[in-house]
Amino acid sequence: MKANEDQSGPNRKTLMWYLYLISMVLLAFTGFGQMPIYKRYYISDIPGLAWSADFYTTHLIHYIFSALFLGIAAYVVFDHLLLKKKRFALTLSGFIRSAIIAGLVATGLLLVIYNFSGVAFPMWAAATLLVAHMTLAMALIAAGFIALIGRKPWVRAIN
Amino acid sequence: MSHQISRRLFLKGGLAAAGTLAASSIPAAASITDGTGHLATLLDISKCIACGACVEACSETNQSKYPEPEKPFPKMVPSRAKNVDWSEKRDVDDRLTPYNWLYIQSTYVEHNGEEHEVNIPRRCMHCTNPPCVKLCPFGAAEQLKNGIALINDNLCLGGAKCKTVCPWKIPERQSGLGIYLDILPKFAGNGVMYKCDRCYDRIAQGEQPACIEACPEDVQTIGPRDDIIRQAHALAKEMNGYIYGEKENGGTNTIYVSPVPFDKLNKAIEKGKGKPHLKPVKDHMADGNNLAAALAIAPIAGIAAAVGKFYKMTK
Numbered sequence: 001m002k003a004n005e006d007q008s009g010p011n012r013k014t015l016m017w018y019l020y021l022i023s024m025v026l027l028a029f030t031g032f033g034q035m036p037i038y039k040r041y042y043i044s045d046i047p048g049l050a051w052s053a054d055f056y057t058t059h060l061i062h063y064i065f066s067a068l069f070l071g072i073a074a075y076v077v078f079d080h081l082l083l084k085k086k087r088f089a090l091t092l093s094g095f096i097r098s099a100i101i102a103g104l105v106a107t108g109l110l111l112v113i114y115n116f117s118g119v120a121f122p123m124w125a126a127a128t129l130l131v132a133h134m135t136l137a138m139a140l141i142a143a144g145f146i147a148l149i150g151r152k153p154w155v156r157a158i159n
Numbered sequence: 160m161s162h163q164i165s166r167r168l169f170l171k172g173g174l175a176a177a178g179t180l181a182a183s184s185i186p187a188a189a190s191i192t193d194g195t196g197h198l199a200t201l202l203d204i205s206k207c208i209a210c211g212a213c214v215e216a217c218s219e220t221n222q223s224k225y226p227e228p229e230k231p232f233p234k235m236v237p238s239r240a241k242n243v244d245w246s247e248k249r250d251v252d253d254r255l256t257p258y259n260w261l262y263i264q265s266t267y268v269e270h271n272g273e274e275h276e277v278n279i280p281r282r283c284m285h286c287t288n289p290p291c292v293k294l295c296p297f298g299a300a301e302q303l304k305n306g307i308a309l310i311n312d313n314l315c316l317g318g319a320k321c322k323t324v325c326p327w328k329i330p331e332r333q334s335g336l337g338i339y340l341d342i343l344p345k346f347a348g349n350g351v352m353y354k355c356d357r358c359y360d361r362i363a364q365g366e367q368p369a370c371i372e373a374c375p376e377d378v379q380t381i382g383p384r385d386d387i388i389r390q391a392h393a394l395a396k397e398m399n400g401y402i403y404g405e406k407e408n409g410g411t412n413t414i415y416v417s418p419v420p421f422d423k424l425n426k427a428i429e430k431g432k433g434k435p436h437l438k439p440v441k442d443h444m445a446d447g448n449n450l451a452a453a454l455a456i457a458p459i460a461g462i463a464a465a466v467g468k469f470y471k472m473t474k
Contacts, residue, residue, distance in 0.1 A: 034296045036318035037347075040240050055294060055324050059447050067453040074461030082469040112451050115444060117288035117409060120302045123311055127298030134296075 016072055023069040024144075026061060031137055033058040066108060073101065086158070093143070093152035100140045107133040197287060197306030198362070199387040199412040200371070201380045202280060203394060208376055209263045209278035214252055216373030217261040217282075220358060224312070225249070225258050226351060228335025233344035240349055242334040254433030255281070257333035257353035261370055264434065266427040270419045277419055279428070280370065280378065281435055282355040283308060283329045284404060284411035287384075288444050291321035291330060291354075306384065306412045307359045314338060316348030326408050326443060327435035330354040384412060391416050409442030 033052050038044045044053035051057045080088070090098065107129050114121050114129070121129070146152065232242040245251070249258040261282040268275050289308040292300040299314035300321060310321065310330065316339045322330045330352040339348025358368035366372070371379040380390065388405060391414045395402050403415040417424060425437035 034294070034320075036296075036320045036323070041237065042239070055320060056443060056446070059294065060450065063447055063450040063454065067450070067457040070454060071457035071461040071464075074458035075465045076461075078462050078465035079468060082465060083472060109454070112454060115288075115293045116448055116451070117444065120304065123298060123301035123314070125298075126295075126301070127314060130296060130298045 016076060019068065020072050020076075023065045023072065024140075026065045027069060028137060028141060030058040030062040030065070031134070034062070063112075066112075070105070073105070080155075084155075088155040089158050091153055091156050093147045093150075094154035097140065097143050097147065097154065100136050100143060103136045104133065104140065107136065196304050197384040197412055198381055199285075199306070199384040199414055200357075200368075201382075201387045201391050201394070202378055202413065202415045203380075204277060204279050204378070204415055204417045205398060205400070206376045207263070207278040207280060207378045209265050210375065211252070211263065212373045212375055213280055213370035213378075214259070214261050214263065216369040217355075218252075218259065220361070220369035221260060221356075224353075224356070226312075226333040226336050226353065228333055228350070229340065230335055232335045233340070235349065236345045243332045243350065244335065245331070245333055246335075255329060255331055255354070255435070256433060257331045257351075260353065260355040262433075264428045266424065266429075268419045268423050268427045270423060275419050277417065277424060277427075279415065279417075279424070279437075282370075282413075283357070284327060284407070284413040285355075285357055286408045287410040287412060288408075288442075290324040290326075290408075290443050293444060294324050295321055303359060305359075305362065307357045307362070309356045309359055310352050310354060312337060312351045312353075315351045316342075317350030317352055318348055319352060321352050324443065326440040328432075329435060331433060387414055403437060407440040409445060 029052070034055065036055075038049075039053040044050050110129055111133060113119055114126060147154075226246065228244070228246050232244070235242060245256045245258055248256070252259050252262055254262055261280060264279040264281050266277055266279075268277055285306055285308050287306065289300075289302055291310070292302045292308050296318070297314060297316060299316070300308060300310045302308050315337055317332050317334065317337055319330070319332050322328050322332070331354065332350050332352050334350035337348065337351040339350065342348065358366070358370075361368060367381060368379075371381055380387065382390075391402050391405065394400065394416045398416070398418050400416050400418045401420050403417070403421045404411045404413045415421075421437045421439075428434070428437065430436045
C-alpha cells in the first residue's frame with residue numbers, strides 16, 4: 001500500500017457518514033410528511049415543528065436534502081470505484097441497501113419530472129411511483145435498523 | 160457462504176433495480192400537456208345574470224358522481240380529525256360542497272363612478288400544473304391530456320391535502336365512503352374529496368361541459384388554451400376589462416374577464432369555507448421545480464469531489 005493511499009475504511013464515521021445520516025433522517029421525515037399526518041397526529045404542535053404541516057415547506061426541504069443525498073451518493077460511489085474497490089467489497093447488507101437506494105433515486109427522479117409543468121403521468125403510473133417510493137423508503141429504514149442491530153457493515157475488507 | 164458482493168454484482172444489481180424502474184413504461188406513458196393540448200374556458204362575467212342554470216345543469220349531470228356515504232361514520236382517532244358530512248345538505252348551492260361543484264358569487268362593486276352587479280361562476284380553476292394532482296401523496300388525482308384535473312374517488316383517501324395545497328381551497332370532503340373504510344378507517348384518511356371535473360366524460364364524447372351548454376347568456380366558451388387566451392385579451396381590450404386565471408398559480412385553464420378589477424371584486428365578494436377568493440396567486444409549484452436544478456448539479460459536484468480526491472491520492 002502506498003503511503004499516500006486512502007487509509008480510511010468506508011465504514012468509519014466520517015463527515016460523509018454524518019451528512020448521509022442527516023439527509024436520510026430529514027428525507028424520511030419530510031417524505032412521510034407528504035402524507036397529511038403530522039397535523040392530524042399533533043407532530044406539528046411540537047414546538048419548533050409547526051413547519052412540518054406545511055406541505056410546500058416539507059416539499060422544498062425534501063428537494064434540498066435530496067440534492068445533498070445525491071451529491072453524497074455520487075461521491076461515495078465514485079470514491080469506491082476509484083480508490084477503494086480493490087480493498088473493499090459490499091456485504092450482502094450493503095448490497096441490499098444500495099439496491100434500495102438506487103430504486104429510491106430512480107423513483108424520486110421520476111417524481112421530480114412529474115412535478116414539472118407540462119408533464120402528466122397516467123393515474124396508475126403516478127400511484128405506482130408514489131407507492132414504490134414510499135415502500136422503498138420504509139424498506140431502507142428497516143434495512144438500516146437491521147444493519148444497526150446486527151452490526152452489519154456496508155463493506156468488508158478483501159483479504 | 161461469503162457475504163461479500165463484488166462490484167460487478169453491486170453495479171449489476173443496483174443498476175438493474177434503477178433501470179427496471181426508470182425504463183418501465185412510466186416515462187413512456189408520460190405526456191406533454193402544455194399549451195396546445197389543454198382546453199381552457201373563458202368566462203365573460205359581464206354577461207352572467209346569476210340565473211343559476213349552470214349550477215342546476217352541473218348538479219343534474221353529475222348526480223351519479225356524487226357521494227353516497229355509509230353511516231354511521233367511523234369514530235376518528237385522534238378526535239382532531241372530524242367527519243365531514245354534506246349528505247344531509249345536498250341542496251346547498253351558495254358555496255362549493257361535495258354535492259355542489261359550481262356556485263355563483265354575486266356582489267356589487269363601484270368602478271369608474273359606476274355601480275356594477277357582478278356574478279362570478281366559481282369552480283375548480285384546472286391549473287396548468289395543478290398542485291392537487293402533483294402533490295397528492297397517493298396519486299389519486301390525475302391531470303388529463305386536455306388539462307382537466309380529476310380526482311379518482313376509488314383511490315382518494317380523503318386526507319384533504321389537495322384542498323390544503325390548492326391556492327383556492329376548492330376540493331371538498333365527504334366522509335363515510337372510499338378506500339379508507341377498507342384500510343384503517345379510524346386512523347388514516349377520512350372519505351373522498353370532490354370537485355369539478357369539468358365534465359371530462361362529456362368532453363371525451365365530444366360534448367361540452369354541462370354548465371357551458373346550459374348557459375342562456377353564453378358566459379362561457381371552451382377551446383384550446385392558446386385560442387382562449389387570445390380571445391380573453393381581445394375581450395378585455397374591447398370592454399376595457401381585466402383578466403384573472405391566465406397567470407395565477409403559473410396559469411390556469413379557467414380565464415375570467417371582468418369589467419371591474421379583480422382586486423376590487425376580491426374585496427367585495429364573500430370569501431371563506433367553500434367560497435374561493437380572487438387574489439393574485441403565485442406559482443406554488445415553482446419553488447420546488449426551480450430547486451430541481453440542484454438535483455442535477457449535486458451528483459456532478461459529488462463526482463468532482465471523488466475524482467479530485469483520487470488525483471490527490473495518486474499524485
